[in-house]
């Protein structure tokens with residue numbers, strides 16, 4: 001009997017995307033045919049997200065749509081970990097559920113349901129703390145010359161709004177050796193930018209090495225010759241140490257970009273969230289120690305008990321610190337975590353209007369900051385070409401994929417931009433969340449540029 005063709009949908013965050021890529025890599029290695037066109041697939045692997053209400057709805061919608069098209073389903077990821085019984089009961093097409101700590105069993109799960117068409121398989125560890133340090137095969141699903149490298153799984157913090165530790169377990173770092181080995185494999189396939197992801201990247205190493213080992217990891221990755229950019233996502237305020245920031249400032253390939261979710265400015269709200277207080281201090285530390293840095297942060301409005309005065313405090317904090325990139329989420333109530341039962345839950349309408357207020361302040365700030373880029377010459381990693389608009393689309397070192405600004409680049413001579421490579425671009429126009437520019441003749445690979453030119457533009 002022919003093995004079924006396997007389609008895939010990966011939902012949620014970049015960490016989930018790396019899990020999807022590992023599962024596809026294992027299936028491919030085991031001889032299964034993987035297709036990115038679900039029309040052609042008999043069996044679909046859906047790696048779900050269960051972080052907040054909207055993410056759950058999207059996961060359920062995706063499963064129902066595929067089931068309606070007659071596809072058999074393998075449900076993996078956070079929703080499988082969270083709602084295994086409900087999924088099996090409600091979706092007859094769900095042939096298997098695979099938890100967040102069980103992704104390496106994907107081949108045996110699919111082997112079993114292929115052999116026995118009446119079987120439904122559940123592989124969900126109660127506490128998803130298993131984690132291998134092996135370099136597993138990966139089938140890339142992203143576009144361009146960037147790849148995520150998941151440096152750890154789980155989280156040791158217990159923010160009162162967050163369900164992640166329940167779904168992903170405690171923090172488990174991979175070893176430096178394993179990560180460098182995987183990074184080399186990725187770079188050998190043409191990857192130019194490695195993006196380090198985890199729930200809390202600055203915590204890296206505290207479990208296995210008993211010290212913050214992110215600076216050491218960055219040093220080792222920096223030695224990979226063909227690698228151009230190293231990006232760190234998800235820093236935690238109290239662990240964003242001087243040593244880490246000084247390492248970022250010193251190593252030219254480590255992009256001068258700090259992604260640090262602060263969640264709120266007001267200490268009482270932060271205490272209710274079980275988050276570090278006084279967030280302004282870390283912002284000042286980052287700006288002092290990393291010349292040319294751009295900071296991305298995210299905030300939550302509408303946390304239970306948040307008052308109008310506390311929203312005003314947040315508005316003033318954002319106006320004062322002028323974040324280069326900023327996201328604002330409305331609080332999403334979840335009954336499984338302690339904030340779900342806190343008094344004074346905020347009505348949805350008020351949450352949305354608070355979000356709108358903060359975003360309108362940020363809109364002005366982002367526009368002014370982007371205007372300062374006009375006339376500058378920067379390196380842009382070219383990722384796609386839009387033939388309708390006749391321009392390339394890329395990113396600067398200060399922009400993470402699918403989150404931050406894009407740079408739209410025209411190439412007047414038609415020979416200055418190459419997909420998956422860097423171009424030197426003169427910025428000619430700026431909008432609040434995008435830049436426009438023209439490719440220059442000077443095609444200097446970013447890694448050959450002196451550290452100063454990368455840090456100071």
Ligand code: SF4
Nearest residue numbers: 155157159162164199
């Ligand atoms: S640090 Fe992030 S992942 Fe960990 S509990 Fe807090 S919000 Fe969740």
